[in-house]
Amino acid sequence: MRFGIVVFPGSNCERDCYHVVDAVLDSPVRYLWHADADLSGVDCVILPGGFSYGDYLRPGAIARFARIMRAVEEHAARGGLVLGICNGFQILLEAGLLPGAMLRNRSLKFQCQDVFVRVETADTAFTSMCRPGQILRLPIKHGDGNYHADPRDLAARAKVVFRYCDADGRVVPEANPNGSMDGIAGLANLAGNVVGLMPHPEVCAEPELGGTDGLVLLASALRYWEER
Amino acid sequence: MRWEARVLVRLKAGVLDPQGAATRSALESLGFSGVEEVRVGKLVELAFQAPNREEAELRLAQMCHKLLANPVIEVFEYALDAGREGSGCGLA
Numbered sequence: 001m002r003f004g005i006v007v008f009p010g011s012n013c014e015r016d017c018y019h020v021v022d023a024v025l026d027s028p029v030r031y032l033w034h035a036d037a038d039l040s041g042v043d044c045v046i047l048p049g050g051f052s053y054g055d056y057l058r059p060g061a062i063a064r065f066a067r068i069m070r071a072v073e074e075h076a077a078r079g080g081l082v083l084g085i086c087n088g089f090q091i092l093l094e095a096g097l098l099p100g101a102m103l104r105n106r107s108l109k110f111q112c113q114d115v116f117v118r119v120e121t122a123d124t125a126f127t128s129m130c131r132p133g134q135i136l137r138l139p140i141k142h143g144d145g146n147y148h149a150d151p152r153d154l155a156a157r158a159k160v161v162f163r164y165c166d167a168d169g170r171v172v173p174e175a176n177p178n179g180s181m182d183g184i185a186g187l188a189n190l191a192g193n194v195v196g197l198m199p200h201p202e203v204c205a206e207p208e209l210g211g212t213d214g215l216v217l218l219a220s221a222l223r224y225w226e227e228r
Numbered sequence: 229m230r231w232e233a234r235v236l237v238r239l240k241a242g243v244l245d246p247q248g249a250a251t252r253s254a255l256e257s258l259g260f261s262g263v264e265e266v267r268v269g270k271l272v273e274l275a276f277q278a279p280n281r282e283e284a285e286l287r288l289a290q291m292c293h294k295l296l297a298n299p300v301i302e303v304f305e306y307a308l309d310a311g312r313e314g315s316g317c318g319l320a
Contacts, residue, residue, distance in 0.1 A: 101300035
């Protein structure tokens, strides 16, 4: 499976994503430029974290109109894999590939810490190797992760993949770092090929970096692709 | 013809506004007691060309729907005026 990582002006996690796919997953990977017209034949698109276009207007609001996003939307519609991490998740929301929107963190603080998330479904490309209820420890670093959606729109168009929880897997307010509705940390479309999440699995995939819980997302994608 | 618009983008009623809540409590701490609610929105000023008011209004509404406001969390309203050629946004 070939991975492509989209670089927008203001992306800042693209190298971490590249490194993990290349060195840890040992899979072919390339950068894709926001102004590209096509995806150069990649099978899995990663929209990395950062502050595309300075987060001006709203995070992701301008990036979602970048030229490459039309190709990403077509790729998603064909069942191609798409993973949006942090700002990448915000871009997926703005693009309407996933429902809802992000508000400022309830605390108004930029949150940079490890969190626990509970895997709510293994029925997505990026959690196929997880079991429901599994707890992952992943880092977050964001100021706008306070997810909001119309509950009916959410239920009609997506499934919740990750919820912020405590170390025992309980979804409680104290474990919610940003005020996100129902503790939502990540979503998938109903087909499960498009996933967005606020935590950063790419910087949590090697023991040297303090944890390996993030690797399961990309390993799942590999297996999902091989077994499709 | 030049048109000038002010677009006011606000969070929908019922959507939590962390900035507004923090601003409210800052006002309280400055001694402004009795401030019951603060909501923080955005003002977008723009100047653009369109042949007539009908076309200007249509394009402005499209700009709001497509980019300036996110309908999931925000509502918008605007004021549209015929502008003076060669001026800035003319809204100061």
